[in-house]
Amino acid sequence: MTDTSEAARLAALREYRILDTAPERAFDDLTMLASHICGTPIALITLVDAERQWFKSRIGIALEETPRALSFCAHALTAPDMLIIPDAREDPRLRDNPLVTGDPHIRFYAGAPLVTPEGHTLGTLCVVDRVTRTLTPLQIAALDALRRQVQSQLELRRQVFELEQALGERDRAEAEQAGLIAELRTTHDNVRRLSAMIPFCSTCEFTMTIPADPAAIPALTDGVVHVLQEKHWNETDVMAVELALQEAVANAIRHGCGGDATKALQCSVAWDEAGEVVITVRDPGAGFDPAVVADPLDPENILKPSGRGIFLINGLMDDVRFADGGREVRMRKKKGTP
Amino acid sequence: MRAPSAPPTIRRAGDYNSAKPMVISERRVGDVTLLDLQGRLVFDDGDEEVRTHVNHLVSEARLKILLSLREVDYIDSCGVGVLIAKFMSLRRRGGDLRLVSISPRCRRVLTISRLLGVFQIFESEQDALASFADGAAR
Numbered sequence: 459m460t461d462t463s464e465a466a467r468l469a470a471l472r473e474y475r476i477l478d479t480a481p482e483r484a485f486d487d488l489t490m491l492a493s494h495i496c497g498t499p500i501a502l503i504t505l506v507d508a509e510r511q512w513f514k515s516r517i518g519i520a521l522e523e524t525p526r527a528l529s530f531c532a533h534a535l536t537a538p539d540m541l542i543i544p545d546a547r548e549d550p551r552l553r554d555n556p557l558v559t560g561d562p563h564i565r566f567y568a569g570a571p572l573v574t575p576e577g578h579t580l581g582t583l584c585v586v587d588r589v590t591r592t593l594t595p596l597q598i599a600a601l602d603a604l605r606r607q608v609q610s611q612l613e614l615r616r617q618v619f620e621l622e623q624a625l626g627e628r629d630r631a632e633a634e635q636a637g638l639i640a641e642l643r644t645t646h647d648n649v650r651r652l653s654a655m656i657p658f659c660s661t662c663e664f665t666m667t668i669p670a671d672p673a674a675i676p677a678l679t680d681g682v683v684h685v686l687q688e689k690h691w692n693e694t695d696v697m698a699v700e701l702a703l704q705e706a707v708a709n710a711i712r713h714g715c716g717g718d719a720t721k722a723l724q725c726s727v728a729w730d731e732a733g734e735v736v737i738t739v740r741d742p743g744a745g746f747d748p749a750v751v752a753d754p755l756d757p758e759n760i761l762k763p764s765g766r767g768i769f770l771i772n773g774l775m776d777d778v779r780f781a782d783g784g785r786e787v788r789m790r791k792k793k794g795t796p
Numbered sequence: 797m798r799a800p801s802a803p804p805t806i807r808r809a810g811d812y813n814s815a816k817p818m819v820i821s822e823r824r825v826g827d828v829t830l831l832d833l834q835g836r837l838v839f840d841d842g843d844e845e846v847r848t849h850v851n852h853l854v855s856e857a858r859l860k861i862l863l864s865l866r867e868v869d870y871i872d873s874c875g876v877g878v879l880i881a882k883f884m885s886l887r888r889r890g891g892d893l894r895l896v897s898i899s900p901r902c903r904r905v906l907t908i909s910r911l912l913g914v915f916q917i918f919e920s921e922q923d924a925l926a927s928f929a930d931g932a933a934r
Contacts, residue, residue: 672839672841673840675839676836701872701905705873708840711839712839761880761883761884761914763880763884764873764877766877766909767873769873769909770873770905
């Protein structure tokens, strides 16, 4: 057996999660029948691990496992069919085995391989005797039938385990989904309560600290758009405020925070009874002089890819003022005709 | 409302329904490449995708590019900047960047920026493709 196929065989054995488990009636019944039918004092269900053979079920022997080097069944792993050894003293592979030369003085062995649907031999259903003997064709057929029953029990065990795992995963997914739905419902209720108030607010101001991360911009612009729509602003004015805010925040992130998402900028959005929205964006940067910003409409600049942000803000809002050395922009727009 | 002491944890832009990531569908008609843009074309959201896609076409020597902006529902100065940069870059190489089916929002921003006359803009894809066939691209 190659190292690769042995590794695959051991991996298959692990999938059954049967090693070192407690005795089970379903397996013990089958070893008992094997022992009775074959007339041997010893019958075993063996599973061949990397360094040992472990007995899932055993009749007539007290050992729970033996080193793999002493295992008869390890030889059965590579046998194409049932391995029958009438007298171990005459088999060159086994005659020096301490289980043959000493206690329990094994002479006879018949092992039927336990093969998975994928073709890996995990161990054997075997019968053992302390005297030389052989099996009749009927006994061989019966042992083979019992072997198939052991294989069926192994498969059943694996399928039950897989089913339990799938059910566990389903339960976890359902619990997670229920949690998300509850969270969503709470959020939705909160949004609905806030939204319901907006049309009645005569004045209001949101003051926010926003991470200097472009991914935060849509949350801010979407919120302001929502508020303006609730206040029945017309589409053109909503778009103007949305774009001016986008430009102001993008400028603050790029220039005021140097694109460093760990920094933060301050933003306030307020509207008053007269229907005017006032937006202030403030960044922690070095500021700039708005007077020296190049005119993007100048023929020299019209085809430059950058430098349009402040120009757009000026064009979209009614009044735009810079303060604190350019670190703060305050812009106003009156509600137009709906 | 009190400002929180630290910036809150935020979701990525793509998590917001209104900010789906830019999707670019490419079709090739002869030596013209049509790019259908779908999504936002703004700072850090769509601008880099368009820049990279056009750069890749240029590396394949595909220099006649038609951008459909029908489904670009949001553009800012960075988005406009990418259009200008790629327009200039293609023109320098003997190609061209033309626009078709621009959305009302894109038209408004281009109008304010006085760039409506810079780009060749078409109402129909057929007319736009015909303009390349006429040899109007340098």
